[in-house]
Amino acid sequence: MLQVQEIREHKEAYIAALAKRGVAAEDLFEKVLKADEERRNTQLQLDETLAQSNTFSKEIGKLYQSGETQKANLLKQKTTQLKEASKELTDKLTAASDRLQQLLYTIPNIPNELVPAGTDENDNEEVFREGDIPTLDSEALPHWELAKKYDLIDFELGVKITGAGFPVYKGKGARLQRALIAYFLDKNTAAGYTEYQVPHLVNEASGFGTGQLPDKEGQMYHVGIDDLYLIPTAEVPVTNMFRGDLLAHNVLPITCTGYTPCFRREAGSYGAHVRGLNRLHQFDKVEIVRIEHPDASYAALDGMVEHVKEILRELELPYRILRLCGGDLGFISALTYDFEVFSTAQDRWLEISSVSNFETFQANRLKLRFKDTDGQNKLVHTLNGSALALPRVLAGILENYQTPSGIKIPKVLVPYCGFDTID
Missing domain, CATH: 3.30.930.10 (Bira Bifunctional Protein; Domain 2)
Known part of the structure; x- marks a missing residue:
């Protein structure tokens, strides 16, 4: 299975090499890179959401300790919303990762330069x-x-x-x-x-x-x-x-x-x-x-x-x-x-x-x-x-x-x- 980073770095060379197999890889590579971009963006959103939730959790403890119960309860509601959002993002990330994996599974290996072109x-x-x-x-x-x-x-x-x-x-x-x-x-x-x-x-x-x-x-x-x-x-x-x-x-x-x-x-x-x-x-x-x-x-x-x-x-x-x-x-x-x-x-x-x-x-x-x-x-x-x-x-x-x-x-x-x- 090819790595996404390799496809990104050697895209044109891989397209030419796979043509030896009779595989038109350009559209497939575009789908892979798009799926990877979606996966990375979702991962970034999830990381930011989890980081914000962790920050709020620490602030809630301090607010309760200082007696600012009302502010703490408001942040607690936001934390609950963030947890729900993180669950949705986790599911979205799993689906995006699976789509990317299935696309990668369909790409054959890159032929060595010694492999002659041919159909059968x-x-x-x-x-x-x-x-x-x-x-x-x-x-x-x-x-x-x-x-x-x-x-x-x-x-x-x-x-x-x-x-x-x-x-x-x-x-x-x-x-x-x-x-x-x-x-x-x-x-x-x-x-x-x-x-x-x-x-x-x-x-x-x-x-x-x-x-x-x-x-x-x-x-x-x-x-x-x-x-x-x-x-x-x-x-x-x-x-x-x-x-x-x-x-x-x-x-x-x-x-x-x-x-x-x-x-x-x-x-x-x-x-x-x-x-x-x-x-x-x-x-x-x-x-x-x-x-x-x-x-x-x-x-x-x-x-x-x-x-x-x-x-x-x-x-x-x-x-x-x-x-x-x-x-x-x-x-x-x-x-x-x-x-x-x-x-x-x-x-x-x-x-x-x-x-x-x-x-x-x-x-x-x-x-x-x-x-x-x-x-x-x-x-x-x-x-x-x-x-x-x-x-x-x-x-x-x-x-x-x-x-x-x-x-x-x-x-x-x-x-x-x-x-x-x-x-």
């Missing part, structure tokens, strides 16, 4: 590509057919239990899934990330803190009776562990990793492009989160990108990295790099990770600050990335490693799986 995924910039795309047998199958052939994943059973988008992993499919989770966590902890096990449900304050609410409210599963939300990613509970904290500068960076299932309604997702593991309502993901000093956050982002590269190299999967354009950039992100693995059997690229710097956008919502060496309290920068999301990684392994006689397992996963072939 077709305008994203490919910045890196690595790995050879294998040549498959003419009878090669997509992963949903392989999962059925080798009895690895039962999509129909998931429909029976819950509904579409909730697959059941079986036998070696379940073992491979568990192996990927363990491998990803081991890679992350070896890189210095502290592992956490976190709740899979969060409260409304957590959803607002990391920016899922109100932007993605329709995409989240809501448990109405308890007013809790199923998490769309481990980023939400992990980052919210630090909500409201004032950190010492020497504890930065804070680096976290965690595995969780993720739940997304994915409303409106239909068609062949979402078959099998391509798009799910429940899936597993290992996340990395960083809390950084603002001066170090973009170096940290580069380091996260290199970390995900290393994982994909070890899995020996062909992949590419895209720098997202303004029109495809997430609401809360200042800069995002998407990793995509090539699905040979589907002849298409599949997103498997997003690595993002949110700068102070989340920190402002979270009230997450640190005390810098100059003694001032400042907002941290928050970053997160998938390392990695499992469904499409698994799809890439099944499709790219298939042979006429079975599916090979990437060498790095064999110690975790206990087998080197699915046949």
Whole structure:
């Protein structure tokens, strides 16, 4: 969430930057500044009213002590009127603050200068590509057919239990899934990330803190009776562990990793492009989160990108990295790099990770600050990335490693799986 003072100081620059997203921010900023002016004027009136009431209260005591009862009673009547006025002003201030807050919630993050202009995924910039795309047998199958052939994943059973988008992993499919989770966590902890096990449900304050609410409210599963939300990613509970904290500068960076299932309604997702593991309502993901000093956050982002590269190299999967354009950039992100693995059997690229710097956008919502060496309290920068999301990684392994006689397992996963072939 942007700060009003930042909008006031950088209004024209922010308008130009948000144009990359296709957002016409000028009218919205005018509404924000007007709402803030109303809030500040109301606060000023309330402060003056309370100060006058306090002054009268002190004078009333003196008047009673000196025997000037009539004057004291007159002032007492005025004090009563001032208290009524202060109550009205307090209600007005609350309403004005709420209006301002709701306006600020509608403004996306300011894109970093590296973000290219563009309207959708077709305008994203490919910045890196690595790995050879294998040549498959003419009878090669997509992963949903392989999962059925080798009895690895039962999509129909998931429909029976819950509904579409909730697959059941079986036998070696379940073992491979568990192996990927363990491998990803081991890679992350070896890189210095502290592992956490976190709740899979969060409260409304957590959803607002990391920016899922109100932007993605329709995409989240809501448990109405308890007013809790199923998490769309481990980023939400992990980052919210630090909500409201004032950190010492020497504890930065804070680096976290965690595995969780993720739940997304994915409303409106239909068609062949979402078959099998391509798009799910429940899936597993290992996340990395960083809390950084603002001066170090973009170096940290580069380091996260290199970390995900290393994982994909070890899995020996062909992949590419895209720098997202303004029109495809997430609401809360200042800069995002998407990793995509090539699905040979589907002849298409599949997103498997997003690595993002949110700068102070989340920190402002979270009230997450640190005390810098100059003694001032400042907002941290928050970053997160998938390392990695499992469904499409698994799809890439099944499709790219298939042979006429079975599916090979990437060498790095064999110690975790206990087998080197699915046949």
